[in-house]
Amino acid sequence: MNCPGSKKLFSEYIDGVLDPDTKAQLEEHVLQCTDCRRALEDLKALVRELRTIEPVKAPDDFIDRLHERIEPRFSFGKIIKTLFVPIRIKIPVQLVTATATAVLVFSIIHLQQPEKQFPEKLLKDAPMISEKEEVKPGLMKEPTEQSPERKIYTPKSASPKTIAYKKSKTNKVKGIVSKELKTEKVIELALVLKTDIYRKSALKITPIKAAPPAESSEVHDEEEKTYTSSSLRSRMAGKAATKEEVFAGAAKQDKKAETPLPAQSSALKEEAGEPESDVEKITEKLKKLIKDLKGEIKSIEYSNKTGHPISLTAVIPVDKYSVFYGKLKEMGTLHGPAPAVKERKKEMIRIKLVISK
């Protein structure tokens, strides 16, 4: 028996599982070989050492811990843990994303809804007012897009101060007006003239919005100046101009920023031998009334065909509105609901009178 072969059998020799012949051969070799004898002694010592190791005992609470694991005590937390941890239901990421997007879109739409639901009628009115806020200095006479038969005269010229004020407000006008119109009621009235002298006319009165008092006074002064100016009148006098020509002339005046006169048509008619109409008289009366009430006329709209005033836009103080209303009643019979305007001092209301025959 050689050394490597004998070393392989040391383990079995120590355990006593070798057959007698192999055991005898191994013992004979070990007696002769010092290295193998030493190796066997070392291995015997190791095995002896391993077999004398004290066994490590389990802790005293081993069975208790095992019982807790096998039969867990009733507790709410354990039930929750059993039911939900780990989460059994898997929610697809796509579903979560779609739901989140839907919620986001819905909330955005919901937030924007009030603006969308803004009454169309009021929205139509709003640009009309802003258009007037952007009026150039001087009296203007320009046709509106509303009807080919109508032309609008804006009997005012704004002072530099007013222009500055208005320019600063220009960008805000629509929003401001929209807000105001959202909250205030629009009252419409129809007035049928009382006397036979005055032919029946329907006047629609629409309080639209408030305007700053300071601006009103300035505008009024300008208006007065322009109304009394005779530049256009003198130029137009002696000419048997047609109405179209008159308005064409007025349009040219607009370009030059000169002031067209609301009373020009009546003057022209007078000069042309045409009697002044009842509507014009009423208009003049209304102008005077508005002036007395510390109001102002913003614009007058004339008919292309007849040259008669068909609408008048003016601003009057809120507290004077009842007086104005009473005076209108004196002029004729009012139709429609009475205006329910709360009288608040230092506020102005804009009135548009639509005159139609």
Add this chain to the structure above:
Amino acid sequence: MKEKKKTSQNLASKDVELIKAFQSGKKAAFDELILGHKDKVFNLCYWFVGDYQDANDLAQDVFFKAFKALKNFRFESAFSTWIYRIAVNTCKNRLNSFQYRLKKKFVHLNHTAAGSNPGVEIADELSSPEIELGKKERMRLIKAAINSLPSNKKAVVVLRDIEGLSYEEISSVTGFNLGTVKSKLARARQDLREMLKGEI
């Protein structure tokens, strides 16, 4: 030797009774089964992983698995062999697990052998402190050497030299044939001798 065999036979017959009782619905019979085997299983787990707390967790796992599987126990082997088989497989799985390997990488520096095995107390009232210290040092070296062995060699050497199982029992527990058990044990012992040369 004969007495040892008789004792093991008595234990085996007692285990059979307890298992039958458990299978008939007596849950308390399992406690008695645990009492008879918990220390051996715990010791095996300890020498497998070399850490007292890990060994405790592993032994708990082993008996928990046994509790679940005992209803289907078919008496084809002894309960001790069966529970050892569960223990060896559980320990091997643990050693091969990613978590365990990660934990081993980040093991604390103060995680000494004495601190990690409070159960290992060599009770020898006559021994002097020097001898006690020498024994502890030897124990630490042996544990380190065994831990460095591959799991199959480790299983064989622990089952044979520490647990005292026979070659046949080891073969039954590990699933190796008898020749493989012998050769693996011889190589494992040789490796340990080489590692502990001059220390023991």
